[in-house]
Amino acid sequence: MNETCSLSDNQDLFVVAIDFGTSYTGYAYSQRDDFEKDPLRIMGMRIGSTNNHVLAKEPTSVLLTPSDKFYAFGKSAEDIYAEKYSSGETGWRLFKYFKMNLYNTENKKTNREMMIEDCKGVPMPAMEVFRMLLRHLKETFARQLEESMNGISDDFIRWVITVPAIWDDSAKQFMREAAEKPGMKKSKIILALEPECAAMYCGTKSLQLRPTLQRGVQQFIGPGSRYMYVLLDIGGGTIDITAHEVNKDFLYDELFAANGGPWGGDNVNSAFYEYLCKIFTKEKFLQFCQNSPDGLNDLEIDFERKKRIFGGKKDVDNKYIVIKLPYSLFKDFPLETPRDLAVIENDKLKIPVNHMQAFFETTLNKISTHIREKMRNKELENINKVIMVGGFSIANIVKDHLKSIFPGDTKFLCPDNSEIATLLGAVIYGQTQIHKLSPQKRECSKQTIITPMINSRRSRYSYGIDSHICFNPKKHPINKKFKDGMEEFCKDVFWVLLKAGSILHPTLKGRMSTFTIDKTAKTLDVDIYRTESPNPKIIDEPECYKLGTLVVDMSEDVGTKNREIQTGLQYNDTELSVFAINNDRMIKATFDALSTV
Template sequence: MPSKTLMVAAFDFGTTYSGYAFSFRDDQTKIQTNHNWYASGGSSLLVSLKTSTSVLLNPKGEFHSFGFDAENKYASLAIDDEHKGWRLFRRFKMVLHINEHLTKHITVEDFCGKQMEAFPLFVMSIKYLREHLLEEVTRQTRGINETDILYVLTVPAIWDDNAKRFMRDAAVAAKIDPKRLKLALEPECASIWCETLDKDVKGALTTAGSRYMVVDLGGGTADISVHERKSDGTLKEIHKASGGPWGGIFVDKNYMKMLDQLYGKEALIDLRKTEMSDYFDITREFELKKRTFGTDEPEKFVIRLSVSLLDIANKHSEKSLEERIAALDIQKNAITPRGKDKLKIDETLVQSWFKGPIDLLIQHINSLLSGQKRKRMHTVILVGGFSESPYVQQRLRKELHGARVIIPADAGLAVLKGAVMFGHNPSIVSSRIMKYTYGTEVLRSFDENKHQAEQKIWMQGKWKVDNCFDVFVRVNEEVRVDQQVTRECTPNSEISLTHIYRTTKQNPEYTTDPGCELLGTVQLENSTDIPFREQVIETTFMFGDTELRIKMKNTTTGKRAFMTFRCFQ
């Protein structure tokens, strides 16, 4: 961290909601968030310390607004049928998780199903959050320049290197100085924040040797890390990050699927086109109900819809709502209309919307708890927006065998606030577990005891074998945050080109083996004025940080080069 940093600002760019927080160096624990984001949800008010992850573009393709403002503007335009050419994008972050072969040109759909490259949307979103933050800081204090700020951008620990690089490049394109930008892993941030809470929580986390699991349940994913507290107070990761697409948006999808069955897909499409504000009210109303489900009596789960939805549905079908309900494969009286704009829904049916993602989450956590890392680990910290659901809390407390489940206050802000603290003290995490085996592609001397005859090639007067995997670090290996591995070689041409590979295998032999993936390349220019045999090249892997860094250096000329990820070549 630059020595003159006076403030740390963190951005939590989420699947459903995004926000920021900050604190000053002289009062690090006084973490501030924005309190001015809110949106209507039917008859209620959705108050949030984060805003919707939505971007609105004008007909020229230029950025117009972000968050609830973007959704509200788009809805108001639609009322007067003036939204033609405007484009609204929502919940596009999941594209970075579901794409195995991520590139900078990956596309997402807007509200009407039209494609656009995702990268500019990430840039616009981060730029908006940054500018909003700077305006808030300017209102509060004087004497802070933008160059005094260290920015922290949170990312899921289960993301791979390409997705992290995508986010870093988007932040840099949003005018954030790369020298003052650090990525933070979301479960680690949550763990750091929990240290500041009440004595009961703090006691379970801060004792030397204590082990615990952090489950970050967001809108899109469940992100899980296992930590151990070392005697010097730092955190040690003892199991590689894991998780899956088990976030709150999958409950939303199940709810919307039911509405499709009740009112018809055509009616929902028409509602989005003609009564867009009503459509957003429906989704926000459900968000409010989802956050409280599990606390009310079963008969009190009544969802408010819009009168216009039923009117539109009746235009598309001659069947009444009662007839459409009767046609569903559900128990009798599971859904009961209350007038034209409300539905009373049985508790069991609501639970079924949660069942898929929560079942997978519980199964995964229990498998981690029953493994070798289970020793001395009896605590599960539950954070993230989806973790605030009382139903989710009840399920996990009931079905996680022998584990104590802790849900800190403001669990939805734990990652964001912890990211600020991480920015002030990145050394709080001392080691991490490698998710992959990393190495380079090299030539090796042919050995008839190891290699097949058909593998040998004649090069430089000797029999060689190409496509060999030279391992620098192995999967599940513990590495310090400052750990480096360096290998030396002599160049044989003007350009040294090193290919970087990764795999989940412990002992890969060749880069052509199944599961081996080209991650990127490093290209270094050598001197033609000095004999190649007199030049030395160092290839260094820098492990343990939140991002993998690889550099090559010609120690004779002093020239350096860093890895270019394949997805951005």
């Protein structure tokens, strides 16, 4: 958890953003001086073995040697793995789509010991895989930077790592620790929320359009407007949704806590695979996936291409969507397959359009239900603008479906570079964090374009501690009643420190006084709970669980009984932080959301 991270220094020369996606990952960067002149002067990472530095991302695939050493990342990792496997070297390990393991549902909490599986189902500590990929990206950037200038130390680099808005605090802490392990300095790491980054890119981009286009775009995201912004992560595991009001100074105020769910494009891929299992049987298809990694790669690429363009008039008029099948799969095509399920012609699988539509149906319905629920919020009554970014939003069927959810007068914006809007916005977000901390320098800087900034957020959760209060039979469950002497109390009361939906700003701190009974105690341990309910009553209510333990250092006052300590929580930008006060002075406090206890 981020207890000491400070952005007070302003010596950073570079901002490097890593967009760590479910399906695709990449980095981009900019120099501080360039940002002041042109905020969109952003450079990309080197792809493959060429000298091309492009604004793009690579598949989130990590290849390890048989001895579990990092070997390759991206498309090359997939290709090398397929080559090794076909030549009989089966000890190599490929990890794909592993980011979604950090998404917590049904009170599942991320922890340091969690395991993830490679493509063959063999487990490995998740922290190791995340660490190795982040180290590779860090070292790749260092080599790229050395080609143009020497002697730039880590002290002059600010790292921005994107995280979905729907991640909880334990997943955020996991990502931060994974970044610190390969040498990214704790005070130089910023975690940025994906939909906010995309919003900042769109806002910045609008200011660099020619006047005739600028006026139209700024009706969406210019000062004084209100808009609903929808992000569908590329190929992704998630969709993040947020809404902002933009004031005259181009500051963004969040209207409700950013949220969403695991309804990204990978669910469509899963539906396609289930369809293939129905045709070939599950056993044969899984054998194909394991024994023909090169064929599986080709199948995924072709389907991804068809998925993104599906839904236009041409597809509606056609009866089939055609997918090329690898030989190792189409040779086993069952001849008795009904034609209304699939048709085979040579190595081409012809999928009836109604089945292709069905691949999207469940995912789009979940997105629709969630958006409609959020649009009931009174804060959103007058919003009629929607921005869509991310690879999954490119699909025609997705665009058309989303447009059907909103009222007929809703305006939609799909910006250029929507697939990398989050990546580009993360660079801008990091630069604004640097520049906003030095108002005097910002005033006299050469920056000619005012960039948007996040002014306030809303808390997604209520945070609190376990307490007890006087028992009230009208309010409290009878099974929580206990006696202390002659008085009756209610135990397990959720004492709220930060309330779900509250506006988060640097001065908002939730605090409570507590006492140490044991005068020999060197620490004070306080359990922290969280829930999405704005008005929790008891700590064991449904959807409420222990997030972690706040540990206060009491070593200086050992021997004193009933020591009063003020403990509390606050949000520093996107991360939860803790504090403790003893006799009007701050004392050391730590918080661990990754403990398995």
